[in-house]
Amino acid sequence: MQKTTIFYGLSTLFMVLIIWQISVSLFDVNPILFPSPLEVLSAFYDSPEIYSDIIISMIRLVIGSIIGISLAVFFGVLTGHISVMDKTLGNMWNFLRFIPPLALVPLFLLWLGIGEFSKIGLLAWTSFFPTWISVHAGVKGLENKYLLVAKSLSVKKTWFLKEIVFKGSTNYIVNGARVGVGFAFSVLVAAEMLGAFAGVGYRISFLQSVYRIDRMIGYIIILGAIGLIFDRLFMGLSKHFTPWKNEPKN
Amino acid sequence: MKNNHKRLVGIALGIIILIGISIFFITKDTPTGHVIYDTTNTKTVQLAINTLPNSALIHIAQENGYFLEQGLDVQYKPFVTGKLALDALLGGGADIATSADVPITLAVLANQEISVVATVEYSRDNIRVIARKDSGINKPLDLEGKKISTTKGGGPMFYTDKFLEKYNIDKSKVSMVYLTPNEMVTALIKKDIDAFIVFEPAPSIAIKEIGIDKLTIFEDSDIYGETWNIVVMKDYADKNSDTIKKFLKALVIAEEFMEKNPKESLAIVAKYSGNDELTTNQVLSKQKIGVVLNDVLTTYLKEEALWAIKNKLSTAQYIPDFNEHINKEYLLEVKPKDVTI
Incomplete structure (x- = not known):
């Protein structure tokens, strides 16, 4: 099954590359603005800073996401579980x-x-809200029977939060974080316009300004590839932490 | 049921009123400070413009109705840099753009079919290095190890590289941060950066906000000035040569007005550029305003092409013939004495 998925994925990628190359060759396009896949590939060799850019961006993304997701889980449990918190903070x-994160770029600066x-901060802000709303919905949607059983058995509040509330909404936490x-990925380019001097998003913005579209496309592809890897990681996490749930097929 | 019905009617009426108010404000004539003229029987020209004092002649022509006298309804599309204005032109979002020479060089190297039809401003002192004394910057070499900001893809970026080269500052020991001019001033005030290199009026604003005694200023007019140009796409020029001539004619009339009415001109330029008259005057005093086409432009374009190719900012292998991207035909008809290219 996994081999079939990989086969289909690679075939699609191959088809896209072929169509791209043929289009550039057949139509009278400006090769600088519309480079071919081969030109994009050769531009990779022209980009020694690509590895440091990826590392710097990933560090920012990971730290920002951890902060955003952690706060989202905390507030999601709070607003999902306590009615007053839902009505005020929620x-x-x-x-x-x-409020679109991009509108906040000048303020953050x-x-x-x-x-x-x-x-x-901008990455944390961006990752916070989708996670919060998912956790909030998950906690709020916990089946009433669990709450009633816990109440009737007079379980400790901390045990209840950990074993029932938290574990019961793990799937929502992981999917919300995903x-x-x-x-956060979609905002990375804007975030790295806040005076960065390295990073994938920064480099994309800089390369556009000097019309190095070949290298720019290379970076955009890298961004997409890393995003896909992160997404697959989250899917793996979801399967690991919630083995009893059926993961929906993509 | 009756109450629900009333509520629905009330909501619907409220929405209609809101839409009506919105339509009123959207279709209301003119942005702030713009004089209302009759724009029937005119040709609309979308102008991507950086509203700096560099665009003085355009502001004067707009304010005094010279464009309308020529039958042109020029609509401003403002951008914070000439590079962005040029991008708007390239993307088909404007008919005419104002731009400095570096973005033009990079666009030509990227095989963009653009044409410069006139230079409207030239300055050798327009770009300055503004540095904080408390960052330990007293001479150019002190910039090593510091955080410097400039704009990307424009004249200040070219000036920065040339400045660092001239004063033997190791570029690898400088942290370069790319910001817009307004962001640079804020960042310098907050000490997020140690220095910035950019065109006026940002340096003058920083001096006013921080204080000249706290700043070290480097000016080197031998490195590079900057030209401010009127740019069109070649195919637009082919189909709209009359429009371009009329546009330039309006600018020439604005130039004559400026010579005879410096005070009124200063007030107009200050209004359009959003700066006070003192700052605007400081900026204008460093600039040569006039509608020309001369070899200053071609010299800069070639130097910049060499720099871009050397620093791999372009995939081009050789310097193109920039004469193919300068069209003197229109200015020759309007003001031939100042076409010396």
Whole structure:
């Protein structure tokens, strides 16, 4: 089954590359603005800083996501479990989550400066809301029978939170985090425009400004590939932490 | 049921009123400070513009109605840098753009079919290095090990490389941060960066905000000035040569007005560029404003092409013939004495 999936995936990739190469060769396109796959590949050899850019971006993404997801889990359990918190804090988060992260880029720059705080802060903000809403829904949706049984057995509050609430919403936590990290990826380029001097997002923005589209496409592909790897990691985490749930097929 | 019905009607009325108010404001004429003229029987021209004082002649022509007198309804599409304005032109979002020479060089090296039809400003002192004294910067070599900001893909980036080269500053020991001019001023105030290198008026604003006694300023007019140009796509020029001539004609009239009415011109430029008159005057005093086409432009374009190829900012292997991207036909008809290219 896994071999079939890999086969289909690689075949699709191969087809896309062929169509891309043929299109560039057949149509009268500007090769600088629309480079072929081969030109993009050769541009990789022209990019010695690519490895350090990837590492720096991943560090920012991981730290920002950990902060965002941790806070989201905490607040998600709080607002999902305690009615007053839902009506106060929950409503505030619901209001804030509709503010596009990109609209906050100038504010983050003003408040947190051009150092790592602003970039990591923006990534944390972006990954927070999808995770929070998922955890909140998961906790709120816990079956009432578990709550009643826990109440009737007079279990300790901490045990109840850990064994029932937390474990019962693990799937929501992992899936919410998966979406949250996905959103953070989409904001990485904007985050690294906050005065970065290295990173995948920064490099994409810089290369666009000097019309090095061949290298820019290479970086965009790398960004997509890393995003896919992260997504698969989350799927693995989901299977590991919630073996009793059936993972929906993609 | 009746209450529900009333509520629905109330909501619907509220939405209609809101839409009506929105339509009123959207279709209301003119942005702030723009004079209302009758724009019927005119040709619309989308102008991607950086509203810096560099665009003085355009602002004066717009304010005094010179474009409209020529039958052109010029609509501003403002951008924070000339590079972005040029990108808008390349992307088909504008008919005409203002841009400095470096973005033009990079676009030509990227095989973009653009044409420069006039230079409207030139300066040798427009770009300055503004550094904080408390970062230990008193001479150029002190920039080593520091965080410097400039804009990417534009004249300041070219100037920065040339400055570092001239003063034997090891580029690998400098942390380069790319920001917009406004962001640079904020970052310098907050001490997030130690210095920035950019065109006016950001240096003047930083001096005003931080204080000249706390700053070290480097000016080297031998390195590079900057030209400010009117750029169009070649195919637009082929189909709209009349429009371009009229546009340039309006600028020439604006130039004559500026010579005879410096005070009024200063007020107009300050209004459009969003700076106070003192700052605007400081900027304009360093600039040569006029509609020309001369060899300063071609010299810079060639130098910049060499720099871009050497630093792998372009995949081009050789310096192109920039004369193919400068069209003097229009200015020759409007102001032939200043076409010396």
